[in-house]
Amino acid sequence: MMAEEQAQPQLALERIYVKDMSLEVPGPSVFTKEWNPELDINLSSNADKLDDDHYQVVLTVSVTAKNSDAAAFIAEVHQAGIFLLKDIPEDQIGQILGAYCPNVLFPYAREVISDIVTRGSFPQLLLAPVNFDQAYAQSQQQAQEQAKVDAEGNA
Numbered sequence: 637m638m639a640e641e642q643a644q645p646q647l648a649l650e651r652i653y654v655k656d657m658s659l660e661v662p663g664p665s666v667f668t669k670e671w672n673p674e675l676d677i678n679l680s681s682n683a684d685k686l687d688d689d690h691y692q693v694v695l696t697v698s699v700t701a702k703n704s705d706a707a708a709f710i711a712e713v714h715q716a717g718i719f720l721l722k723d724i725p726e727d728q729i730g731q732i733l734g735a736y737c738p739n740v741l742f743p744y745a746r747e748v749i750s751d752i753v754t755r756g757s758f759p760q761l762l763l764a765p766v767n768f769d770q771a772y773a774q775s776q777q778q779a780q781e782q783a784k785v786d787a788e789g790n791a
Contacts, residue, residue, distance in 0.1 A: 646722040647732065649740055655694055655716040659709060659752040666708040671759065673701040673708055679766060681741075683733040689722045693737040697745045699753070699761065711753050711761075715745035735772035742766055 678698045683691050694716045701708040719737055721729060746763045753761040 643723040645724045646720055647724060647736075648720040649717055650690070650720050651718040652741070652744055653716050654713060654744075654748055656714040657712065657748055657752060659711045659756050661709050661756055662707045666703055666706065667757070669704050669706075671703060673703045675761075676700040676702075677763065679738075679771075681734065681738045681768075683737070686718065689720055691719050691721060691733060691737075693717050693719060693733055693741065695738045695741040695745050697742075697749055697763070699749055699763070701758070701761075709753065709756055709758060711749050711756075713745050713748040713752070715741045715748065717741050730776075731769075731772060734775070735768040738766075738768040742768070 676699070679696070681693060681695045683693045685691055694714050696712065696714050698710070698712040700710050717737060717740060719732075721732060724732065742765075749763060750761055753759075
């Protein structure tokens with residue numbers, strides 16, 4: 637009798653799509669001033685389990701530009717992907733959903749942000765690459781530290 641074969645882990649991007657996007661330009665006066673913007677960029681991601689093997693991961697990229705202390709534009713994209721995670725060890729799923737998947741989605745979100753900002757007749761905006769692995773590691777460390785503080789407070 638042969639030993640049962642171990643299932644090979646599978647990880648694949650099955651679909652990528654823009655779930656939502658918007659560009660808000662509060663007023664036309666922004667176009668009459670010298671363009672020297674201050675940018676505030678926020679990134680977040682979340683994952684939802686769709687079935688036993690599929691997750692939807694949504695990376696939200698929000699860019700607020702201020703020019704001469706007035707809001708110039710707010711651009712936001714919710715870039716989504718459906719990922720197959722089959723026979724992945726449980727202890728690796730958090731890293732995959734929190735770092736690997738956002739890394740895959742970011743170039744697409746970056747392109748959408750650049751496109752909608754340019755269509756709003758602003759200069760091209762290219763977002764710098766993001767190290768999601770480092771960001772995930774930092775968030776895990778902060779969560780562990782917070783759990784330790786919470787445990788000490790309850791002791």
